[in-house]
Amino acid sequence: MAQNVGGGSLLIAWQLKDKNVLIVGGGEVASQRIESILTTDAHITVLAPANGLHHRVKEFIDLYPTRITYYDRRFSGPDELRDMNMVLTALDDVDRSREICEMCGKDKVPVNAADIPDLCDFYFGAQIRDGPLQIMISTNGNGPRMAALMKKKVLSALSGREGEAIEKVGGLRARLKERAPGVGGALGRKRMKWMSEVCNVWEVEDLTQLDDALIAKLLDEGWDKDCVPTLDQLKGQPRPRSQKESSESYAWLLATGSFTLGAICATVIFLSRPR
Numbered sequence: 001m002a003q004n005v006g007g008g009s010l011l012i013a014w015q016l017k018d019k020n021v022l023i024v025g026g027g028e029v030a031s032q033r034i035e036s037i038l039t040t041d042a043h044i045t046v047l048a049p050a051n052g053l054h055h056r057v058k059e060f061i062d063l064y065p066t067r068i069t070y071y072d073r074r075f076s077g078p079d080e081l082r083d084m085n086m087v088l089t090a091l092d093d094v095d096r097s098r099e100i101c102e103m104c105g106k107d108k109v110p111v112n113a114a115d116i117p118d119l120c121d122f123y124f125g126a127q128i129r130d131g132p133l134q135i136m137i138s139t140n141g142n143g144p145r146m147a148a149l150m151k152k153k154v155l156s157a158l159s160g161r162e163g164e165a166i167e168k169v170g171g172l173r174a175r176l177k178e179r180a181p182g183v184g185g186a187l188g189r190k191r192m193k194w195m196s197e198v199c200n201v202w203e204v205e206d207l208t209q210l211d212d213a214l215i216a217k218l219l220d221e222g223w224d225k226d227c228v229p230t231l232d233q234l235k236g237q238p239r240p241r242s243q244k245e246s247s248e249s250y251a252w253l254l255a256t257g258s259f260t261l262g263a264i265c266a267t268v269i270f271l272s273r274p275r
Protein backbone atom coordinates (compact mmCIF):
# COMPACT_ATOMS: atom_id res chain seq x y z
CA MET A 1 0.00 0.00 0.00
CA ALA A 2 1.19 3.54 -0.83
CA GLN A 3 2.29 5.47 2.26
CA ASN A 4 1.00 8.93 1.25
CA VAL A 5 -2.58 8.58 0.10
CA GLY A 6 -4.27 11.78 -1.10
CA GLY A 7 -3.01 15.22 -2.10
CA GLY A 8 -2.87 14.39 -5.83
CA SER A 9 -5.21 14.65 -8.77
CA LEU A 10 -6.59 12.07 -11.17
CA LEU A 11 -4.63 11.73 -14.41
CA ILE A 12 -7.06 10.58 -17.06
CA ALA A 13 -7.33 10.61 -20.86
CA TRP A 14 -10.65 12.46 -21.16
CA GLN A 15 -12.56 11.39 -24.30
CA LEU A 16 -14.09 14.54 -25.84
CA LYS A 17 -14.85 13.37 -29.37
CA ASP A 18 -18.07 15.08 -30.56
CA LYS A 19 -18.54 16.80 -27.18
CA ASN A 20 -18.99 20.57 -26.84
CA VAL A 21 -16.21 22.68 -25.38
CA LEU A 22 -16.64 26.41 -24.77
CA ILE A 23 -13.53 28.60 -24.77
CA VAL A 24 -14.05 32.11 -23.42
CA GLY A 25 -11.33 34.55 -24.51
CA GLY A 26 -9.23 34.86 -27.65
CA GLY A 27 -5.68 35.67 -26.49
CA GLU A 28 -2.49 33.62 -26.40
CA VAL A 29 -3.70 31.24 -23.71
CA ALA A 30 -6.97 30.67 -25.63
CA SER A 31 -4.89 29.77 -28.70
CA GLN A 32 -3.05 27.09 -26.65
CA ARG A 33 -6.36 25.76 -25.34
CA ILE A 34 -7.81 25.58 -28.88
CA GLU A 35 -4.76 23.63 -30.03
CA SER A 36 -5.14 21.14 -27.16
CA ILE A 37 -8.87 20.67 -27.70
CA LEU A 38 -8.54 20.28 -31.49
CA THR A 39 -6.57 17.07 -30.92
CA THR A 40 -9.60 15.55 -29.16
CA ASP A 41 -12.11 15.98 -32.05
CA ALA A 42 -14.49 17.92 -29.81
CA HIS A 43 -16.64 20.69 -31.20
CA ILE A 44 -15.24 24.03 -30.07
CA THR A 45 -17.12 27.29 -29.48
CA VAL A 46 -14.99 30.42 -29.05
CA LEU A 47 -16.44 33.56 -27.50
CA ALA A 48 -14.25 36.68 -27.73
CA PRO A 49 -14.37 40.17 -29.25
CA ALA A 50 -12.68 40.23 -32.68
CA ASN A 51 -10.51 43.22 -31.76
CA GLY A 52 -8.62 41.19 -29.10
CA LEU A 53 -8.03 38.02 -31.11
CA HIS A 54 -4.53 36.53 -31.07
CA HIS A 55 -3.26 35.79 -34.61
CA ARG A 56 -3.12 32.03 -33.91
CA VAL A 57 -6.75 32.04 -32.74
CA LYS A 58 -7.69 33.72 -36.06
CA GLU A 59 -5.69 31.08 -37.96
CA PHE A 60 -7.41 28.19 -36.16
CA ILE A 61 -10.87 29.70 -36.81
CA ASP A 62 -10.03 30.08 -40.54
CA LEU A 63 -8.42 26.62 -40.84
CA TYR A 64 -11.13 24.62 -39.05
CA PRO A 65 -14.51 26.26 -39.80
CA THR A 66 -16.42 23.01 -39.23
CA ARG A 67 -14.68 22.28 -35.93
CA ILE A 68 -14.74 25.78 -34.42
CA THR A 69 -17.78 28.04 -34.09
CA TYR A 70 -16.68 31.59 -33.40
CA TYR A 71 -18.79 34.42 -31.96
CA ASP A 72 -17.45 37.97 -32.01
CA ARG A 73 -18.76 38.98 -28.59
CA ARG A 74 -18.20 38.77 -24.85
CA PHE A 75 -19.59 36.02 -22.61
CA SER A 76 -23.25 37.00 -22.04
CA GLY A 77 -24.51 34.76 -19.23
CA PRO A 78 -25.60 31.26 -18.10
CA ASP A 79 -27.34 30.50 -21.41
CA GLU A 80 -23.90 30.21 -23.03
CA LEU A 81 -23.33 27.03 -20.97
CA ARG A 82 -26.27 25.13 -22.41
CA ASP A 83 -25.14 21.76 -23.87
CA MET A 84 -21.51 22.42 -22.93
CA ASN A 85 -19.48 19.45 -21.64
CA MET A 86 -16.48 21.56 -20.64
CA VAL A 87 -15.66 25.27 -20.26
CA LEU A 88 -12.24 26.93 -20.43
CA THR A 89 -11.77 30.59 -19.57
CA ALA A 90 -8.67 32.48 -20.72
CA LEU A 91 -9.54 36.06 -19.86
CA ASP A 92 -7.64 39.14 -18.77
CA ASP A 93 -10.53 39.70 -16.33
CA VAL A 94 -10.32 37.62 -13.12
CA ASP A 95 -13.70 38.78 -11.79
CA ARG A 96 -15.50 37.69 -14.96
CA SER A 97 -13.62 34.39 -14.89
CA ARG A 98 -14.79 33.86 -11.32
CA GLU A 99 -18.43 34.56 -12.28
CA ILE A 100 -18.25 32.15 -15.21
CA CYS A 101 -16.76 29.45 -12.97
CA GLU A 102 -19.57 29.95 -10.43
CA MET A 103 -22.17 29.52 -13.20
CA CYS A 104 -20.40 26.34 -14.32
CA GLY A 105 -20.46 25.08 -10.72
CA LYS A 106 -24.24 25.57 -10.55
CA ASP A 107 -24.71 23.74 -13.86
CA LYS A 108 -22.13 21.07 -12.95
CA VAL A 109 -20.07 21.79 -16.07
CA PRO A 110 -16.34 21.08 -15.51
CA VAL A 111 -14.33 24.29 -15.83
CA ASN A 112 -10.69 25.44 -16.05
CA ALA A 113 -9.78 29.10 -15.53
CA ALA A 114 -6.34 29.72 -17.01
CA ASP A 115 -3.89 30.41 -14.25
CA ILE A 116 -6.52 30.69 -11.46
CA PRO A 117 -6.05 27.36 -9.66
CA ASP A 118 -8.71 27.81 -6.98
CA LEU A 119 -11.40 28.13 -9.69
CA CYS A 120 -10.33 25.04 -11.65
CA ASP A 121 -12.02 21.63 -11.60
CA PHE A 122 -8.94 20.38 -13.45
CA TYR A 123 -5.54 21.73 -14.50
CA PHE A 124 -3.75 21.60 -17.79
CA GLY A 125 -0.23 20.17 -17.88
CA ALA A 126 2.83 20.16 -20.10
CA GLN A 127 2.13 17.76 -22.96
CA ILE A 128 4.13 15.43 -25.17
CA ARG A 129 2.23 14.03 -28.14
CA ASP A 130 3.46 11.52 -30.69
CA GLY A 131 0.48 9.97 -32.47
CA PRO A 132 -1.39 7.87 -29.91
CA LEU A 133 1.34 8.39 -27.31
CA GLN A 134 0.24 11.15 -24.93
CA ILE A 135 2.30 12.13 -21.92
CA MET A 136 1.12 14.77 -19.48
CA ILE A 137 3.38 16.25 -16.87
CA SER A 138 1.71 17.92 -13.93
CA THR A 139 3.14 19.48 -10.81
CA ASN A 140 -0.40 19.73 -9.44
CA GLY A 141 -0.24 23.53 -9.35
CA ASN A 142 3.13 23.73 -7.59
CA GLY A 143 5.36 24.87 -10.44
CA PRO A 144 4.10 25.07 -14.04
CA ARG A 145 7.53 26.14 -15.30
CA MET A 146 8.98 23.00 -13.70
CA ALA A 147 6.45 20.95 -15.67
CA ALA A 148 7.71 22.55 -18.89
CA LEU A 149 11.32 21.72 -17.88
CA MET A 150 10.48 18.11 -16.95
CA LYS A 151 8.96 17.77 -20.41
CA LYS A 152 12.38 18.45 -21.95
CA LYS A 153 13.92 15.72 -19.79
CA VAL A 154 11.26 13.18 -20.78
CA LEU A 155 11.59 14.16 -24.47
CA SER A 156 15.33 13.52 -24.37
CA ALA A 157 14.66 9.94 -23.20
CA LEU A 158 12.44 9.18 -26.21
CA SER A 159 13.60 8.24 -29.71
CA GLY A 160 10.64 9.81 -31.52
CA ARG A 161 9.65 6.40 -32.95
CA GLU A 162 7.42 5.36 -30.02
CA GLY A 163 4.21 6.84 -31.46
CA GLU A 164 4.56 4.85 -34.69
CA ALA A 165 5.44 1.69 -32.74
CA ILE A 166 2.36 2.11 -30.53
CA GLU A 167 0.16 2.66 -33.59
CA LYS A 168 1.43 -0.65 -35.02
CA VAL A 169 0.82 -2.39 -31.68
CA GLY A 170 -2.77 -1.05 -31.88
CA GLY A 171 -3.10 -2.67 -35.33
CA LEU A 172 -1.72 -5.99 -34.04
CA ARG A 173 -4.09 -5.98 -31.05
CA ALA A 174 -7.08 -5.35 -33.34
CA ARG A 175 -6.12 -8.25 -35.64
CA LEU A 176 -5.49 -10.52 -32.65
CA LYS A 177 -8.96 -9.73 -31.30
CA GLU A 178 -10.44 -10.67 -34.69
CA ARG A 179 -8.60 -13.99 -34.60
CA ALA A 180 -9.37 -14.69 -30.94
CA PRO A 181 -12.55 -12.73 -30.16
CA GLY A 182 -14.39 -12.38 -26.86
CA VAL A 183 -14.07 -10.54 -23.58
CA GLY A 184 -12.39 -11.91 -20.45
CA GLY A 185 -12.08 -15.59 -19.52
CA ALA A 186 -9.14 -17.90 -20.20
CA LEU A 187 -8.81 -16.67 -23.80
CA GLY A 188 -8.71 -13.05 -22.64
CA ARG A 189 -5.94 -13.89 -20.16
CA LYS A 190 -3.97 -15.76 -22.85
CA ARG A 191 -4.39 -12.80 -25.25
CA MET A 192 -3.18 -10.29 -22.67
CA LYS A 193 -0.17 -12.45 -21.73
CA TRP A 194 0.84 -12.90 -25.38
CA MET A 195 0.41 -9.18 -26.22
CA SER A 196 2.45 -8.15 -23.17
CA GLU A 197 5.19 -10.59 -24.17
CA VAL A 198 5.35 -9.18 -27.72
CA CYS A 199 5.74 -5.64 -26.30
CA ASN A 200 8.39 -6.87 -23.83
CA VAL A 201 10.43 -8.77 -26.41
CA TRP A 202 10.21 -6.54 -29.49
CA GLU A 203 12.26 -3.32 -29.62
CA VAL A 204 10.43 -0.07 -30.49
CA GLU A 205 12.25 0.02 -33.84
CA ASP A 206 11.14 -3.57 -34.63
CA LEU A 207 7.52 -2.77 -33.77
CA THR A 208 7.49 0.13 -36.27
CA GLN A 209 7.98 -2.47 -39.03
CA LEU A 210 4.75 -4.33 -38.25
CA ASP A 211 2.87 -3.95 -41.54
CA ASP A 212 -0.18 -6.06 -42.52
CA ALA A 213 1.91 -8.96 -43.88
CA LEU A 214 4.18 -9.09 -40.84
CA ILE A 215 1.22 -8.91 -38.47
CA ALA A 216 -0.37 -11.90 -40.24
CA LYS A 217 2.94 -13.80 -39.99
CA LEU A 218 3.37 -12.97 -36.31
CA LEU A 219 -0.13 -14.25 -35.58
CA ASP A 220 0.42 -17.42 -37.67
CA GLU A 221 3.90 -18.21 -36.31
CA GLY A 222 3.42 -16.76 -32.83
CA TRP A 223 -0.13 -16.64 -31.50
CA ASP A 224 -1.25 -19.82 -33.31
CA LYS A 225 1.83 -21.73 -32.09
CA ASP A 226 1.76 -20.27 -28.59
CA CYS A 227 5.15 -18.53 -28.75
CA VAL A 228 6.62 -15.08 -29.45
CA PRO A 229 9.12 -15.14 -32.33
CA THR A 230 11.48 -12.21 -32.79
CA LEU A 231 11.44 -10.01 -35.89
CA ASP A 232 14.59 -11.76 -37.22
CA GLN A 233 13.03 -15.17 -36.72
CA LEU A 234 9.89 -14.07 -38.59
CA LYS A 235 11.98 -12.75 -41.44
CA GLY A 236 13.83 -16.06 -41.58
CA GLN A 237 17.16 -14.51 -40.61
CA PRO A 238 19.34 -16.14 -37.97
CA ARG A 239 19.17 -14.09 -34.84
CA PRO A 240 22.46 -12.25 -34.21
CA ARG A 241 24.02 -13.95 -31.23
CA SER A 242 24.28 -12.01 -28.00
CA GLN A 243 27.64 -11.69 -26.25
CA LYS A 244 26.46 -14.10 -23.56
CA GLU A 245 25.53 -16.73 -26.13
CA SER A 246 28.88 -16.28 -27.93
CA SER A 247 30.90 -16.77 -24.76
CA GLU A 248 28.73 -19.77 -23.81
CA SER A 249 29.39 -21.45 -27.16
CA TYR A 250 33.12 -20.62 -26.87
CA ALA A 251 33.22 -22.39 -23.50
CA TRP A 252 31.37 -25.35 -25.01
CA LEU A 253 33.87 -25.51 -27.90
CA LEU A 254 36.75 -25.41 -25.43
CA ALA A 255 35.23 -28.22 -23.34
CA THR A 256 34.52 -30.52 -26.31
CA GLY A 257 37.95 -29.67 -27.81
CA SER A 258 39.77 -30.63 -24.59
CA PHE A 259 37.70 -33.79 -24.30
CA THR A 260 38.55 -34.88 -27.89
CA LEU A 261 42.24 -34.08 -27.38
CA GLY A 262 42.22 -36.09 -24.13
CA ALA A 263 40.57 -39.04 -25.88
CA ILE A 264 43.17 -38.98 -28.71
CA CYS A 265 46.06 -38.90 -26.21
CA ALA A 266 44.54 -41.79 -24.24
CA THR A 267 44.18 -43.84 -27.46
CA VAL A 268 47.81 -43.12 -28.50
CA ILE A 269 49.08 -44.07 -25.03
CA PHE A 270 46.95 -47.23 -25.06
CA LEU A 271 48.12 -48.28 -28.54
CA SER A 272 51.81 -47.54 -27.87
CA ARG A 273 51.91 -49.40 -24.53
CA PRO A 274 54.36 -52.37 -24.50
CA ARG A 275 52.43 -55.63 -25.09
Ligand SMILES: C[C@@]1(CC(=O)O)C2=NC(=C\c3[nH]c(c(CCC(=O)O)c3CC(=O)O)Cc3[nH]c(c(CC(=O)O)c3CCC(=O)O)/C=C3\N/C(=C\2)[C@@H](CCC(=O)O)[C@]3(C)CC(=O)O)/[C@H]1CCC(=O)O
Nearest residue numbers: 114115117123124125126138139140141142144145147148
Ligand atom coordinates in the same frame (compact mmCIF):
# COMPACT_ATOMS: atom_id res chain seq x y z
C1 LIG B 1 1.79 23.37 -17.73
C2 LIG B 1 1.04 24.53 -18.37
C3 LIG B 1 0.01 23.93 -19.30
C4 LIG B 1 -0.88 24.91 -20.02
O1 LIG B 1 -1.19 26.01 -19.52
O2 LIG B 1 -1.30 24.51 -21.12
C5 LIG B 1 0.45 25.35 -17.23
N1 LIG B 1 1.09 26.51 -17.13
C6 LIG B 1 2.09 26.63 -18.05
C7 LIG B 1 3.07 27.61 -18.07
C8 LIG B 1 3.23 28.70 -17.14
N2 LIG B 1 2.26 29.27 -16.41
C9 LIG B 1 2.81 30.25 -15.62
C10 LIG B 1 4.20 30.33 -15.90
C11 LIG B 1 5.21 31.32 -15.25
C12 LIG B 1 6.22 30.59 -14.35
C13 LIG B 1 5.63 29.85 -13.17
O3 LIG B 1 4.82 30.42 -12.40
O4 LIG B 1 6.01 28.67 -12.96
C14 LIG B 1 4.46 29.33 -16.84
C15 LIG B 1 5.81 28.95 -17.42
C16 LIG B 1 5.98 29.19 -18.89
O5 LIG B 1 5.21 30.01 -19.50
O6 LIG B 1 6.91 28.61 -19.41
C17 LIG B 1 2.07 31.11 -14.72
C18 LIG B 1 0.99 30.56 -13.89
N3 LIG B 1 0.34 29.37 -14.06
C19 LIG B 1 -0.60 29.22 -13.08
C20 LIG B 1 -0.58 30.41 -12.29
C21 LIG B 1 -1.47 30.71 -11.13
C22 LIG B 1 -0.96 30.20 -9.82
O7 LIG B 1 -0.07 29.36 -9.73
O8 LIG B 1 -1.51 30.70 -8.82
C23 LIG B 1 0.42 31.23 -12.79
C24 LIG B 1 0.86 32.60 -12.33
C25 LIG B 1 1.79 32.51 -11.13
C26 LIG B 1 2.15 33.87 -10.60
O9 LIG B 1 1.36 34.80 -10.69
O10 LIG B 1 3.26 33.96 -10.03
C27 LIG B 1 -1.48 28.08 -12.91
C28 LIG B 1 -1.58 26.94 -13.70
N4 LIG B 1 -0.82 26.69 -14.79
C29 LIG B 1 -1.02 25.42 -15.18
C30 LIG B 1 -0.54 24.87 -16.37
C31 LIG B 1 -1.82 24.67 -14.17
C32 LIG B 1 -0.89 23.89 -13.22
C33 LIG B 1 0.07 22.96 -13.96
C34 LIG B 1 1.09 22.30 -13.10
O11 LIG B 1 1.26 22.64 -11.93
O12 LIG B 1 1.76 21.38 -13.60
C35 LIG B 1 -2.52 25.80 -13.44
C36 LIG B 1 -2.73 25.56 -11.93
C37 LIG B 1 -3.94 26.04 -14.00
C38 LIG B 1 -4.07 25.94 -15.50
O13 LIG B 1 -3.78 26.96 -16.17
O14 LIG B 1 -4.51 24.88 -16.00
C39 LIG B 1 2.00 25.55 -19.07
C40 LIG B 1 3.37 25.00 -19.55
C41 LIG B 1 3.21 24.15 -20.80
C42 LIG B 1 4.46 23.89 -21.54
O15 LIG B 1 5.32 24.76 -21.72
O16 LIG B 1 4.56 22.77 -22.07
Ligand SMILES: NC(=O)c1ccc[n+]([C@@H]2O[C@H](COP(=O)([O-])OP(=O)(O)OC[C@H]3O[C@@H](n4cnc5c(N)ncnc54)[C@H](O)[C@@H]3O)[C@@H](O)[C@H]2O)c1
Nearest residue numbers: 025026027028029030047048052074075090091092114115
Ligand atom coordinates in the same frame (compact mmCIF):
# COMPACT_ATOMS: atom_id res chain seq x y z
N1 LIG C 1 -0.05 34.37 -22.14
C1 LIG C 1 0.67 33.79 -21.23
O1 LIG C 1 1.69 33.17 -21.48
C2 LIG C 1 0.23 33.87 -19.81
C3 LIG C 1 1.15 33.48 -18.86
C4 LIG C 1 0.77 33.54 -17.54
C5 LIG C 1 -0.50 33.93 -17.21
N2 LIG C 1 -1.41 34.30 -18.13
C6 LIG C 1 -2.80 34.67 -17.70
O2 LIG C 1 -3.79 33.93 -18.43
C7 LIG C 1 -4.91 34.77 -18.74
C8 LIG C 1 -5.11 34.89 -20.25
O3 LIG C 1 -3.89 35.28 -20.84
P1 LIG C 1 -3.77 35.77 -22.35
O4 LIG C 1 -2.36 36.07 -22.62
O5 LIG C 1 -4.47 34.82 -23.25
O6 LIG C 1 -4.57 37.16 -22.24
P2 LIG C 1 -4.93 38.21 -23.37
O7 LIG C 1 -5.06 39.54 -22.71
O8 LIG C 1 -4.05 38.07 -24.55
O9 LIG C 1 -6.37 37.73 -23.84
C9 LIG C 1 -7.54 37.89 -23.10
C10 LIG C 1 -8.69 37.65 -24.04
O10 LIG C 1 -9.90 37.62 -23.32
C11 LIG C 1 -10.87 38.34 -24.08
N3 LIG C 1 -11.93 38.75 -23.15
C12 LIG C 1 -11.86 39.59 -22.10
N4 LIG C 1 -13.06 39.65 -21.46
C13 LIG C 1 -13.89 38.80 -22.12
C14 LIG C 1 -15.24 38.41 -21.95
N5 LIG C 1 -15.97 38.88 -20.95
N6 LIG C 1 -15.77 37.52 -22.81
C15 LIG C 1 -15.03 37.02 -23.83
N7 LIG C 1 -13.75 37.34 -24.05
C16 LIG C 1 -13.19 38.23 -23.19
C17 LIG C 1 -10.09 39.49 -24.68
O11 LIG C 1 -10.81 40.08 -25.75
C18 LIG C 1 -8.86 38.69 -25.14
O12 LIG C 1 -9.09 38.04 -26.36
C19 LIG C 1 -4.59 36.11 -18.09
O13 LIG C 1 -5.21 36.13 -16.82
C20 LIG C 1 -3.09 36.13 -17.96
O14 LIG C 1 -2.67 36.93 -16.88
C21 LIG C 1 -1.06 34.27 -19.42
